[in-house]
Amino acid sequence: MYDQPMLRDNALKGKTFIVTGGGTGLGRSMSKYLMELGASVVISSRKLDVLQKTADELQAETGGKALAVACDVRIYEEVEQMLQQAVDAFGQVDGLLNNAAGNFISPTERLSHRAFDTVVDIVLKGSYNCTLALGKYWIEKKISGTVLSITTTYAFTGSGYVVPSACGKAGVIALTRSLAVEWAKYGIRLNAIAPGPFPTEGAWSRLVPPGLEDDLDMKKKVPMGRVGHHQELANLAAYLMSDFSAYVNGEVIVIDGGEWLKGAGEMNVLEKVPDQLWDMMEKMRKK
Numbered sequence: 001m002y003d004q005p006m007l008r009d010n011a012l013k014g015k016t017f018i019v020t021g022g023g024t025g026l027g028r029s030m031s032k033y034l035m036e037l038g039a040s041v042v043i044s045s046r047k048l049d050v051l052q053k054t055a056d057e058l059q060a061e062t063g064g065k066a067l068a069v070a071c072d073v074r075i076y077e078e079v080e081q082m083l084q085q086a087v088d089a090f091g092q093v094d095g096l097l098n099n100a101a102g103n104f105i106s107p108t109e110r111l112s113h114r115a116f117d118t119v120v121d122i123v124l125k126g127s128y129n130c131t132l133a134l135g136k137y138w139i140e141k142k143i144s145g146t147v148l149s150i151t152t153t154y155a156f157t158g159s160g161y162v163v164p165s166a167c168g169k170a171g172v173i174a175l176t177r178s179l180a181v182e183w184a185k186y187g188i189r190l191n192a193i194a195p196g197p198f199p200t201e202g203a204w205s206r207l208v209p210p211g212l213e214d215d216l217d218m219k220k221k222v223p224m225g226r227v228g229h230h231q232e233l234a235n236l237a238a239y240l241m242s243d244f245s246a247y248v249n250g251e252v253i254v255i256d257g258g259e260w261l262k263g264a265g266e267m268n269v270l271e272k273v274p275d276q277l278w279d280m281m282e283k284m285r286k287k
């Protein structure tokens with residue numbers, strides 16, 4: 001069931017969305033579903049060849065419209081140009097999906113300050129650049145836009161070995177919650193999704209050291225015993241980008257099969273206690 005599309009046909013007809021990092025991975029999957037629901041999509045990232053290929057494929061697969069625009073989200077002028085290209089092509093932009101990210105694993109003391117900047121700039125600066133450009137445009141044009149940002153659960157907890165990413169993603173949550181209140185008067189909503197493990201080439205090739213695939217088997221960390229399916233994330237994203245979620249504002253929705261709570265709950269380790277031991281303890285208690 002969770003691998004099936006959720007919203008009704010044409011639920012997003014007439015809408016146009018910008019999806020940063022839309023050429024690959026989760027951005028591609030979410031863009032595809034937005035198009036299946038009738039939206040036009042501007043997919044952007046640094047690599048135009050990747051974007052153009054994805055745009056052609058998505059148009060062939062969905063019959064919808066996808067425009068590929070090269071844009072490094074770290075550079076505000078490029079973000080403004082992307083917005084202008086989107087408006088020129090589709091007349092109006094209704095929503096922004098801040099999905100672009102950069103990440104790698106490393107002991108923090110081994111990082112140069114430039115490495116730290118690189119990740120924080122893509123994740124946080126990229127998100128506020130796009131949000132600011134779209135927000136100014138929506139306020140001026142009196143459009144009730146919506147922003148959805150993809151963050152992570154370690155933005156709540158922190159996490160070693162991905163510290164620049166954790167810092168950047170935590171900032172994205174602060175941006176979301178702050179502007180959800182400040183810009184509500186303009187009819188602009190901001191929400192975020194914190195996904196658990198969803199297989200993508202971009203994330204998994206960078207986050208799992210070679211040879212440790214079995215030890216770091218992501219699904220073992222998830223109480224539901226599996227990784228996420230791209231469609232279930234796309235369903236949630238489409239709902240949050242749509243007017244069906246008009247009263248959801250400033251929310252960060254976790255979709256991780258219970259993964260982060262499993263790591264957090266102090267006594268969850270008791271899952272290792274076998275049934276026989278529970279039986280024995282029960283007998284002793286009843287004696």
Ligand code: HXC
Binds near residue numbers: 111113114165197
């Ligand atoms: C340490 C590193 C490094 C690494 C790069 N650097 N990779 N340091 N470990 N693995 C350092 C470089 O040495 C350099 O510093 C600085 O970072 C900039 O590196 P560049 O290669 O010039 O940067 P750039 O070409 O802009 O590439 C950005 C990138 C790259 C982040 C390094 O990986 C990228 O393009 N990523 C985009 C896609 C991505 O990361 N997807 C995964 C998202 S997953 P010096 O000092 O040498 O100049 C995600 C999942 C969350 O967020 C949760 C999952 C469960």
Ligand code: NAP
Binds near residue numbers: 045122126196201
């Ligand atoms: P991905 O395929 O590597 O996606 C990252 C995208 O960001 C790429 O398309 C990349 O394209 C783009 N990008 C990177 N730097 C950019 C820049 N400076 N300007 C514009 N675009 C840039 O990985 P993914 O797994 O689908 O990740 C998508 C989102 O989900 C990210 O926000 C990630 O943090 C989040 N997430 C993923 C998981 C997971 O398990 N997969 C879990 C939690 C959160 P270019 O290289 O062409 O620029």
